[in-house]
Amino acid sequence: MELNEAIAGRRAVREYTNQPVDQATILRLIDAAVRAPSAVNQQPYFFTVVREQDVLDRISRGAKAFMLASLADSRHAEHFRLRLSEPNFQVFYHAPVLVLISAIEQAPWIVEDCALAAENLMLAAYAAGLGTCWIGFAQGFLNTPDGKAMLNLPAQCVPVAPIIVGHPRSPVPKVPRTAPDVRWIG
Numbered sequence: 766m767e768l769n770e771a772i773a774g775r776r777a778v779r780e781y782t783n784q785p786v787d788q789a790t791i792l793r794l795i796d797a798a799v800r801a802p803s804a805v806n807q808q809p810y811f812f813t814v815v816r817e818q819d820v821l822d823r824i825s826r827g828a829k830a831f832m833l834a835s836l837a838d839s840r841h842a843e844h845f846r847l848r849l850s851e852p853n854f855q856v857f858y859h860a861p862v863l864v865l866i867s868a869i870e871q872a873p874w875i876v877e878d879c880a881l882a883a884e885n886l887m888l889a890a891y892a893a894g895l896g897t898c899w900i901g902f903a904q905g906f907l908n909t910p911d912g913k914a915m916l917n918l919p920a921q922c923v924p925v926a927p928i929i930v931g932h933p934r935s936p937v938p939k940v941p942r943t944a945p946d947v948r949w950i951g
């Protein structure tokens with residue numbers, strides 16, 4: 766797939782079929798992720814691949830409770846509160862796979878490094894006919910000792926990018942973008 770087609774066509778996918786994603790495909794996506802630039806080429810991250818729906822359900826319950834308890838007043842707080850209070854809402858949309866990109870430990874630029882790897886992974890997934898979505902709702906909880914324990918993550922690591930992956934149930938309509946705010950100097 767042509768790069769601009771992937772950049773323009775990738776969407777956050779929130780409805781998936783039950784079709785699993787095979788291990789070789791997941792490894793290809795991770796290979797694309799590590800080709801992203803990283804500060805001093807440290808690649809300071811590791812990947813946790815979760816395919817157990819029971820585990821994803823448990824993390825989702827923890828994430829919803831964590832988010833509801835820590836929602837600050839913001840433009841979206843009421844919308845989030847309603848969504849997170851729905852008993853049947855699973856923050857991972859029952860996707861067959863979660864790839865969590867975590868920094869090995871606190872260090873400068875880990876968030877940037879993990880986010881760049883995540884974008885590569887999402888674009889590669891789109892090119893492979895798969896859907897993805899970054900699940901920010903899970904981030905806070907995964908950074909707690911309880912969240913880390915659910916995935917046997919080391920205490921010093923920093924989970925940054927929880928990306929769900931799966932086969933989209935249907936095409937996702939384009940999401941509008943605001944025009945870029947460009948400020949020229951010279």
Ligand SMILES: Cc1cc2nc3c(=O)[nH]c(=O)nc-3n(C[C@H](O)[C@H](O)[C@H](O)COP(=O)(O)O)c2cc1C
Nearest residue numbers: 775776777778779856898899900901902903937940
């Ligand atoms: C850091 C980050 C956190 C996000 N968290 C969530 C989330 O918790 N749940 C969700 O459904 N979408 C989440 N998204 C997806 C965005 O809502 C989505 O990317 C945005 O609406 C633009 O749509 P598009 O990706 O289809 O262009 C997140 C995206 C990013 C980059």
